[in-house]
Amino acid sequence: MKFSKFLFGTTIGLAAGLLALYYKGDKRVQAPAKKPNTKVFDDFSAVDLSEFTDHLALAAADKTALVLDQNDDEYVSVGSLTTPVFALSPFKNLVASWNALTPDGTAVQVEARINQDGRWSGWHSWGRWSTKRLSGSVKHDQADALAGIDTDTLTVKTGVGTKAQLRVHLYTENAQQTPVLKLVAASVKPVHQDLMVDSHAVTVDKVIATPAYSQEIRDPKLASGICSPTTVSMAINRQNADILPEELALHNLDTTYDGFGNWSFSTAAAGSMGYRAYVAYTDLDGLRRQILAGYPVGVSVQYTNDPNNGKLPYVENATGDTVGHLILVTGFTTLNGVDYVAVNDSYADSNEDAKRLYRLEQFSEAWHSRVAYMIGGNYQGYDRLMQPNxxxxxxxxxxxxxxxxxxxxxxxxxxxxxxxxxxxxxxxxxxxxxxxxxxxxxxxxxxxxxxxxxxxxxxxxxxxxxxxxxxxxxxxxxxxxxxxxxxxxxxxxxxxxxx
Structure with missing residues (x-):
C-alpha cells in the first residue's frame, strides 16, 4: 500500500498545526474543528517526493528544506513542489509567501489556484523571484473566470473560494547552484469572520525593545517609498541582523509594481536572510500572540492625523496622512486607563520620533487591511545569512x-x-x-x-x-x-x- 504524507502548519491563534496522512482507498484527515485562514508549509522532511514533487530532493544539510535534484553532480534546471489541496475559511483574497535562498543564477516562482464549488481556477503566479537579480510580479496575469492576481493579492472574482493549492518552481541557470526552499504559505481574508472584531482572548502588557528608523531621513530618492523594507529592517535588526533600510530596499524592488511595498516580496526578503517570515491576515489577538512570543509585527495601515479629514481613519499622534503604509507593532500597554499600541512608525522626522503610542481603537481602524508581516526567529543553522551581503x-x-x-x-x-x-x-x-x-x-x-x-x-x-x-x-x-x-x-x- 502506497504511503505518502505532507507536514504543514497554520498561523498563530487561528488553528492548530495539521498532519495529513494520505492512504490509497482510505483517507483519514484529522482536521481542525474551525477552518484556518492561513496555511504554512515549513517542514518538507515528511514529503513523499514521488507524489508531491518533480525533480526536487531534500537538502543534504537541512532535511526540512527542498533543493533541485542532481544528475551526475549537476543540478537539474527546473523542479517543482505541489502541495496537497487544503480547505480554508471562505475567502475573497489570498496572499502567498515563501522563504527561499537564491544563489547566483537561481530563482523561485510561487503559484496558487483556488477552488469554488468544485471548480478550479487556473494557476496564478507571484512572479519569478530572486535576491540576485531584479524581480517583478506578473505584469499581465492570465485572469480566468474564477480569479485574478494583482501584484501580491489573488482575488476571487465572484462568490468565494473555499480551498486552495500552492505550487513552487525552483530554477537554476548554473548547474552548480540550487535554490533552497524553506517555507511556502497562503493566507486569506475570511468573509464570514470579521477580523476587525477584537475578542480580547489574549492579554498582554509588553513593549519589545526594537530599534526605530525614520524612512524620511534616508536616501532622498528612496525615502518616500521604503516603509515596507524599513519595517522589515527594524524587525530583523531587533534580533541579530544589522542591515540598512536602503540595503534591504535595493534587494526588495518589484519592477512590475515599480515599488518596494510588495507584501510577499518583503517577507521573502526577511526569509532570504534566514528568518521565518510570511504574510498573514489576522486580528488584534494574532498581534498580541506574536508580541507575547517576543516578535514585533509589521502591519499595513492607512491614516490621517487630521480629525476633520473625513476620508482616512483618524489616529491621534500620527505624523501625517497616508493611504498605504507599513509600520511595526512593538507592543501593547495601558496608560491612565487607556489602551495603546506601541509602534515604530517610519513616517517620522527622526529615528527617535518614530517610536509612538497609538490609541488601540484608532490603530485598529487604521489597520483595516488586517495584513501582517509575521517575522519570527532564525532558522537553525542559517546564522551566516543573518547579516547583509x-x-x-x-x-x-x-x-x-x-x-x-x-x-x-x-x-x-x-x-x-x-x-x-x-x-x-x-x-x-x-x-x-x-x-x-x-x-x-x-x-x-x-x-x-x-x-x-x-x-x-x-x-x-x-x-x-x-x-x-x-x-x-x-x-x-x-x-x-x-x-x-x-x-x-x-x-x-x-x-x-x-x-
Missing amino acids: RESADLVANDDHTAFTLQKDGETVSITAEMLNQTEPFDENATTIACTLDDGGQFDTTAQQHFDYATVDDEGRIKLDLAAIKQAHPKATTLTVYVARMVASTLVGTISLAN
Missing part, C-alpha cells in the same frame, strides 16, 4: 582629499550621478552612497547612526571633503562609506580621520 572596498583619495575613487580588488567601481539620482522607474544601476562617522556615539544598530548621502564628481569619484568633515566633527575618528547597490553586495570602505 557586504564586501570590503578601498577608497583612494585624490591629492587634496576631496574625492575618492572606489576600488574593489584593485579595479575601479564605476559610479555615475545618474545611478545616484535615479528616480522611478528604478533599474539595476540604482545605487546609494551612505556615509556615517564614528564620533563616540553609542548605537545598538548601524542604521540608528546619523547618515549623510554622498554624490560623485564627473570622474565618478565619491565627493568627501575630509578637511571640512574633520572641522565639523573634531571627535570623529573614522568615516565609513556604504555603497549599496541594486541586487548586489554592498561595498564598504573606511577612511581614518585620526591624522
Whole structure:
C-alpha cells in the first residue's frame, strides 16, 4: 500500500498545526474543528517526493528544506513542489509567501489556484523571484473566470473560494547552484469572520525593545517609498541582523509594481536572510500572540492625523496622512486607563520620533487591511545569512582629499550621478552612497547612526571633503562609506580621520 504524507502548519491563534496522512482507498484527515485562514508549509522532511514533487530532493544539510535534484553532480534546471489541496475559511483574497535562498543564477516562482464549488481556477503566479537579480510580479496575469492576481493579492472574482493549492518552481541557470526552499504559505481574508472584531482572548502588557528608523531621513530618492523594507529592517535588526533600510530596499524592488511595498516580496526578503517570515491576515489577538512570543509585527495601515479629514481613519499622534503604509507593532500597554499600541512608525522626522503610542481603537481602524508581516526567529543553522551581503572596498583619495575613487580588488567601481539620482522607474544601476562617522556615539544598530548621502564628481569619484568633515566633527575618528547597490553586495570602505 502506497504511503505518502505532507507536514504543514497554520498561523498563530487561528488553528492548530495539521498532519495529513494520505492512504490509497482510505483517507483519514484529522482536521481542525474551525477552518484556518492561513496555511504554512515549513517542514518538507515528511514529503513523499514521488507524489508531491518533480525533480526536487531534500537538502543534504537541512532535511526540512527542498533543493533541485542532481544528475551526475549537476543540478537539474527546473523542479517543482505541489502541495496537497487544503480547505480554508471562505475567502475573497489570498496572499502567498515563501522563504527561499537564491544563489547566483537561481530563482523561485510561487503559484496558487483556488477552488469554488468544485471548480478550479487556473494557476496564478507571484512572479519569478530572486535576491540576485531584479524581480517583478506578473505584469499581465492570465485572469480566468474564477480569479485574478494583482501584484501580491489573488482575488476571487465572484462568490468565494473555499480551498486552495500552492505550487513552487525552483530554477537554476548554473548547474552548480540550487535554490533552497524553506517555507511556502497562503493566507486569506475570511468573509464570514470579521477580523476587525477584537475578542480580547489574549492579554498582554509588553513593549519589545526594537530599534526605530525614520524612512524620511534616508536616501532622498528612496525615502518616500521604503516603509515596507524599513519595517522589515527594524524587525530583523531587533534580533541579530544589522542591515540598512536602503540595503534591504535595493534587494526588495518589484519592477512590475515599480515599488518596494510588495507584501510577499518583503517577507521573502526577511526569509532570504534566514528568518521565518510570511504574510498573514489576522486580528488584534494574532498581534498580541506574536508580541507575547517576543516578535514585533509589521502591519499595513492607512491614516490621517487630521480629525476633520473625513476620508482616512483618524489616529491621534500620527505624523501625517497616508493611504498605504507599513509600520511595526512593538507592543501593547495601558496608560491612565487607556489602551495603546506601541509602534515604530517610519513616517517620522527622526529615528527617535518614530517610536509612538497609538490609541488601540484608532490603530485598529487604521489597520483595516488586517495584513501582517509575521517575522519570527532564525532558522537553525542559517546564522551566516543573518547579516547583509557586504564586501570590503578601498577608497583612494585624490591629492587634496576631496574625492575618492572606489576600488574593489584593485579595479575601479564605476559610479555615475545618474545611478545616484535615479528616480522611478528604478533599474539595476540604482545605487546609494551612505556615509556615517564614528564620533563616540553609542548605537545598538548601524542604521540608528546619523547618515549623510554622498554624490560623485564627473570622474565618478565619491565627493568627501575630509578637511571640512574633520572641522565639523573634531571627535570623529573614522568615516565609513556604504555603497549599496541594486541586487548586489554592498561595498564598504573606511577612511581614518585620526591624522
